[in-house]
Amino acid sequence: MPFEVTILGNNSAIPAHGRHPTSQVVQIHEQQFLVDCGEGTQMQLAKYKIRKNKLDHIFISHLHGDHYFGLIGLITSYHLMRREKPLHMHGPKGLLDIINLQLAASNTTLFFELIFHEVKSELVNVLFETDEFIISSFPVKHRIPTHGFLFKEKIGLRKINPDKIAELNFPFQVIAELKKGNDSEWEGKILKSNEWTLPPVAPRSYAFCADTIYHNELIKYISGCDVIYHEATFMEESAERAVLTFHSTAKQAATIGKAIGVKKLLLGHFSAKYDNLQPLLAEAKEIFSETELAIEGQTFSIES
């Protein structure tokens, strides 16, 4: 099943060098989710051929403009394109008022239902759940209430042992029990799940760590993650500025990635002062080699 993240914007507050403010699309199994929605996100969706009508949930990490100024434009476009299905918007208190004030100014009554889910940034909140995966938010530390998002597969069913497939002439219900890990009985014979099946594929997880100052407490929320995106606004020479603005350096992001032992660390939210991002990547790689730049338009697979 697909599990991947596509980067739509990787720059910090001031758009520069052709880079855009924060936005990502997470595809997990059959569904796509939008994470943050900086100015121009709807154009970026079009540019990278992501069908915006597949999106039903939008997650906003905090109310700094480079993370949500594109939301009202996207919502308005949904309206003009006569969207009918509901749109879920998960974000901090205050977001709905901002959207509603702008809709009222243009005398707009949406053709679809806009369902707002307030996210309490200081808590862990389950935001969306299916049989296959769960999406939650977790606190990070920034100048205003801010939270990250964790996308996590649930442990799946055990897999039929391929060596046994030829002998597998039981009814569907019996096979289903074996896949769940339950021993079963068929025609008087006990079938042991662990003989007929192999352990399920390891569940995968991806964390979007939003804007945050470097802090170790983050780790407890995302330990065991396979891939994380962590902001890396500055290089080490601006470490003081990072503290002042509640942002992180590339090295600090790498320190988090290394502590968790992720398979891949994605860096983003680059300061407008950096045209060339390679030195920033190099600094991170000194700490943790499995680091990549979250380049716009690139899709990164989440592998366990």
Next chain:
Amino acid sequence: MPFEVTILGNNSAIPAHGRHPTSQVVQIHEQQFLVDCGEGTQMQLAKYKIRKNKLDHIFISHLHGDHYFGLIGLITSYHLMRREKPLHMHGPKGLLDIINLQLAASNTTLFFELIFHEVKSELVNVLFETDEFIISSFPVKHRIPTHGFLFKEKIGLRKINPDKIAELNFPFQVIAELKKGNDSEWEGKILKSNEWTLPPVAPRSYAFCADTIYHNELIKYISGCDVIYHEATFMEESAERAVLTFHSTAKQAATIGKAIGVKKLLLGHFSAKYDNLQPLLAEAKEIFSETELAIEGQTFSIES
């Protein structure tokens, strides 16, 4: 003295075909003014190398999002870049509340003064004036209160007759009077202004007609204009839809341009349904040949 308009966005509500929502920069003499500010305007300014710090006045025609959703991002960028000089924002009632709500959500106190001038759409308002030109708004007819903007040079001083320059040995004050059209006296001799000077260069004018249904009343506000921008959302086949949505067709825009006898008519605000704009231009040219598409990135000179 330069007088020109640069197109930053020419599309209607839904961004499409790489086109952006409405925004233009008008350069008149030494000053630049931003007219409307759809989503992504700050990126378009960067793309076309227009220095945003030269802008001190922003004019917003109405509160449909494709005309102002980029404003909060631009204001935030000014703040992050430590702008110090005041920024004037001219627009309909309600605009300031929208900006302030978003600034409050991010706990932002701007480093510069944001001065809001409410434009009463139903009236003609003088918005800005120098010795050399005047900028005013005028009513148009749309679904919500909407106004256009008129940029008009004042009649300048008379020019010294080049045939007389060799004999022009009077003091500066005397010459200044002659240029103003006043006869003057020097060493007992009467100097006639119309002998020593020629009429001033004809003042030029440009009108941005915003979003509007086709209506003839518009003409009285912009008669004598040299160049006008008129929206042309639809082709004639969608004339009924134009009426329903209070927009115009290309032919209707051309009818206005022809009635005024402009030197140049610029068409914009194209519906997302048109990828190729040539048929739209062709329809307008059937009515009025001096018509051009307001292509993004192009600069059109205002000539009298």
